[in-house]
Amino acid sequence: MSNIPSDYRYTKTHEWVRDDGDGVVAVGITDHAQELLGDLVFVELPEVGAELAAGDECAVVESVKAASDVYCPVSGEVVEINEALVDAPETINTDPYDAGWMFKLKLLDEGEVENLMDAEAYAEHCESEEH
């Protein structure tokens, strides 16, 4: 079973959101997602300053098997991106929840985070996709 930290929030499309305080959240893809994709070889990140709505395609992760869109979990403005990933996309494979964060958003509506799945609901979601 893949790792699902209890203090993060999750989407059905396998992104995670971490509350960094002051209305800023970090976004990445889950351990389950990186497992399915396999070794990542390319990451495309949004631009700092981009205003994203929940559900927008905002980044791309590419492995030797597939290229996948990353969907923005919540609405907000991109305030920081993890540029280290461009040269080392494999960081997402080795440390998806910490060093593998993709970008940070200044939230438009802090309530949106509450609507995302908690760890338990996400674990159930992954389980149901297996069958």
Added chain:
Amino acid sequence: MLIFEQSRPGRRAFAQAPARKAALDDIPAEFLRDKPPALPEVSEMQVVRHYTRLSQKNFSIDTQFYPLGSCTMKYNPRACNSLAMLPGFLGRHPLAPLTHSQGFMACMFELQELLKEVTGMSEVSLVPAAGAQGEFTGVAMIRAYHDAQGDTGRTEIIVPDAAHGTNPATAVMCGYKVKEIPTDAAGDVDLEALQSAVGPQTAGIMLTNPSTVGVFERNIEQIARIVHEAGGLLYYDGANLNAILGKCRPGDMGFDVIHMNLHKTFSTPHGGGGPGAGPVGVSERLKPFLPVPMVAKDGYGDYYWLTEKERPQSIGKLMTFAGNAGVLLRAWIYARMLGREGMIRVADHATLNANYMARQLEKAGFDLAYPQRRATHEFIVTLRRQAKELKVTAMDFAKRLLDYGYHAPTTYFPLLVPECFLIEPTETEAREELDGFIEAMKAIQHEAETEPDTVRSAPHTLPVRRLDDVRAARELDLKWKAGE
């Protein structure tokens, strides 16, 4: 070993040396190189051996069963080659006057008519130089149509997740946003999701039917109605046309645009970066937008080119001349050799072969992704159970198949089925060949259960072992550098 590495100073192949010095008078001196290029210095026999050995290391349709799903790797009849290389065809210059080109033009006109008949579309242009360009052309015509109506608010193209992989890229290239919709458990488009995805922003939908999960889209008429009612157009990706040849027609299903991959369905040689052909067909309302030049016939039975003069609303030219002539000729010859009845047998046998393999593999204990459906010309086996229980993945099976002398099927596509093999035998394989592949799959399954490392570390018998594709993607380096 590269031919460069065999190089020894002064060694020559005199047969290949130029007969005289090239005339370089009109090239400015600053553009001329001051020392000769670092070409390999080898003997004639070394060259012959080198390239003969290379060709022997290759997997190809001429040497191996090649069930690459969604690619229709069928035999390319030699007759198509030899007839297309008749001196009259080979020697014709594309700028030759019409009076000297009537024979060639007649073939192209007949190919246009033939493809119209097969697809049920109103008109066909042969110009696009490959499937990808055909797709681009199709969606560019959808855009031109909406623009001509003054309908500029249509910004989205809907693409089901079982569509061909190139479809989203095409939509984006044409400036559209892609709206993906899911496939239901039986492999059909999710109609509710489609209904809620369409609206005044919908430019069209790109569908592959049969889809890449290897089943015929049963709700195609409802899909056409939903999309047309929303003001959108229907695009047919011809990737899987082989399955329905002479059986049913995209035009009758309600499609407005279609591209055909002649290298798949009409058996022209497959790529390797070589010339392709991706003709497009359209419904009545898109006719003005077709790319030129096309071949037309006047009242006296003479053939002539339709250009932007006759077709002012055309999206224009896509290449210097009218498509890849040699490839189009091969497709015309292939179609003429088959005839109407032969065309139907192509679909019959392609479908029969796929269903035979699917059922035999199921009997052998493999899991079909859509066991409840009849396969079309291709089908999906999922090796998820093997990956989970035996830790032997679809990639491991694929590599091991090479040791058994079979080109692997398409792996990990479509993305919506985990650990999948997309298997397309085509109509040109004999039953013994299909049985051989099935036996190889059984043998590999047995190995996966008893000696899994043999499978995980395959291939063992090829010139190269398991490639490090991750490193190849991360540190792409294709250049051979002299002196290193």
